[in-house]
Amino acid sequence: MSIPREYMQHLHVIAPVDAPDGTLFEVFEQASIDAVKGTDEELGAGWIYSIRKATKEEVNELRGGILLGEEVFAKAEDGGFYLLCMPTDYRFIRQNYEGTENEEILFREMLDWAVSEVPQALIAQNGLTPFTYTNTDVDQLFARILYEGNRNFNLIFLEENAHQPDKVDPAPYIEKLAEGVTIEEVDESETPDGEYIVLNDLESDTRFDFFRADGNYVREIWNNGENHALYKVTFTDSSLKLNSIMEAWYNAVAAAEQ
Numbered sequence: 001m002s003i004p005r006e007y008m009q010h011l012h013v014i015a016p017v018d019a020p021d022g023t024l025f026e027v028f029e030q031a032s033i034d035a036v037k038g039t040d041e042e043l044g045a046g047w048i049y050s051i052r053k054a055t056k057e058e059v060n061e062l063r064g065g066i067l068l069g070e071e072v073f074a075k076a077e078d079g080g081f082y083l084l085c086m087p088t089d090y091r092f093i094r095q096n097y098e099g100t101e102n103e104e105i106l107f108r109e110m111l112d113w114a115v116s117e118v119p120q121a122l123i124a125q126n127g128l129t130p131f132t133y134t135n136t137d138v139d140q141l142f143a144r145i146l147y148e149g150n151r152n153f154n155l156i157f158l159e160e161n162a163h164q165p166d167k168v169d170p171a172p173y174i175e176k177l178a179e180g181v182t183i184e185e186v187d188e189s190e191t192p193d194g195e196y197i198v199l200n201d202l203e204s205d206t207r208f209d210f211f212r213a214d215g216n217y218v219r220e221i222w223n224n225g226e227n228h229a230l231y232k233v234t235f236t237d238s239s240l241k242l243n244s245i246m247e248a249w250y251n252a253v254a255a256a257e258q
Contacts, residue, residue, distance in 0.1 A: 073119035180236035
């Protein structure tokens with residue numbers, strides 16, 4: 001791990017000897033630590049970022065929607081992952097904030113550095129394999145179905161009756177979307193025409209429309225149809241298509257009910 005020379009005097013780095021959560025090291029702003037020493041606010045003051053290693057099973061649980069403040073950036077040789085962990089609240093603390101404008105500018109600059117440069121530097125300096133997961137609502141839903149095992153949902157095509165998928169193992173279909181996939185929100189002007197298979201997530205009152213004509217688009221609709229978003233799926237394996245995966249899954253579910 002390296003830290004830019006201009007930041008070094010402002011930071012406090014901890015490398016825990018025993019960290020059950022897999023934390024390798026944590027980086028804090030020293031002045032914030034000094035400002036709260038001996039008070040109830042001491043824990044977490046000045047936190048800039050941490051790096052931790054997690055197992056594949058731990059990351060699978062996180063991908064169900066609680067990857068809040070944590071981002072996978074590299075894959076380990078043993079199948080685990082390295083994560084950049086950052087605070088979801090603001091940890092710049094002073095006893096008196098008067099005249100601290102430049103200190104706060106520096107603090108924000110160090111937060112930006114953690115996001116934009118630290119993962120890439122660690123990959124280069126330690127020979128790690130870059131790896132990322134996207135964390136859209138589509139990613140989260142598939143992760144919940146695959147790893148939680150009891151998600152309440154159904155599948156519909158056109159005006160047919162809703163099919164309950166509990167007789168079919170979803171893993172052979174969703175596992176193709178577990179790795180080597182990027183899901184990104186795109187402009188709704190790209191919305192394809194034509195038919196789609198609907199996956200209703202009954203626990204969040206949200207539906208996902210998987211378009212058949214143009215293979216890698218999915219539309220999310222929630223809040224009684226008031227809100228919607230369009231996503232595009234990109235596979236590392238270009239032979240895979242989202243519509244083909246969903247159609248195979250739907251056909252298996254429909255056949256299981258006959």
